[in-house]
Amino acid sequence: MARGAAKKTFLKPLGRDNPVFAQILGICSTLAVTGKLENTVVMCIGVIFVTTFSEGTLSLIRKWIPARIRMMVETLVIATFVIIVDIVLRAFYPDIWRQLGPYVGLIITNCIIMGRAEAFALNNPPGLSLIDGLASGLGYSYVLIVIAFFRELMGTGQLWGVQILGDWWTNWTIMVMPAGAFFMLAIFIWVVKGVFIQEEQHGK
């Protein structure tokens, strides 16, 4: 039973309940770094770390959090983990840290983390909350990694800084501009929703 619940918790945010295309939550801070795949992956690892451990921590102390100031407590816990990510990045990957600029700090206001903490971590035991945090982080990350993949490939002809496409490729400058990120996300949502709609029609 416990294993079944854990599996269900893990799979839910990866599929239909994905925070990005089900609710369009929390794209603010991370959409900005999808111009380069490398930055996106680093950022996503940061987000996964923060979601997992802040949900776990909040779930551990959930019985002692007064309901009235729970938002403050949530923000504090999340901010603590974001500071850890910030310090680690600054120490080991100073170049990437500089490129990410303020967006590492903006993980704090990422609505997904706060939303999952409110909706899940405050009502569930720590083990399940850890799994839910991990899965939400992963579900969120793969959408952004797909977007970053296409943006970097089409915008610069490179992947991870390595030239992939040959001379015949003309760079789509629009893809590295901010507008490209909006279009890519819209197309991604369109495709995913199209698949869901078809599934529903087949189901009937």
Place this chain on the structure above:
Amino acid sequence: MENSMIPVAVFFAAVFTNNILLTNYLGMCSFLSVSKDLKASYGLGIAVTFVMATTSAINWAVYTFLLEPFNLEYLRFIVLIMVIAAFVQLVEMVIERVSESLYAALGIFLPLITVNCAILGVSLFMVIRDYDLITSFFFGLGSGLGWFLAILSMAGILQKLKKARIPRGLEGPGITLIITGIMAMAFMGFSGILTIG
């Protein structure tokens, strides 16, 4: 550029060329959910502009006089977000006491603002770019107005779109994002007039 002109330049750059929403992707969550409603967009826009301008000035003071002298820069995330949250709470209480009608119009938007990434984003940009007090204030004001402009035009466009036939998969956030992209392209036309970095 003359020193006295910097705040003005930063102000216009924050509204047009470096629009916080269209070039920095900040404040998307509330933008996507609130822009369906023109009246609500108006209220939220005013609240965001006000809070952004004041918190960027307050956060500048807190950062310069509290964090820097004691080498506590690494605590900036916690401190800045706490200042914003406390300030929003304070404003809410003051408005409730002072004006019933203003509270009815703006009250529901204030809690939303604490989690608006754009507010914290403005404060973080200000720290990274080393602005002084006046510049920070104008940067916050300009970013707020820029966000206001973006959400208001989006709400207007979406109202016109209500009767349009949109592909089913694109309904809701999809079409909003596409329009945002087109708006971002339109705003790219301003680029080159001014730069801030």
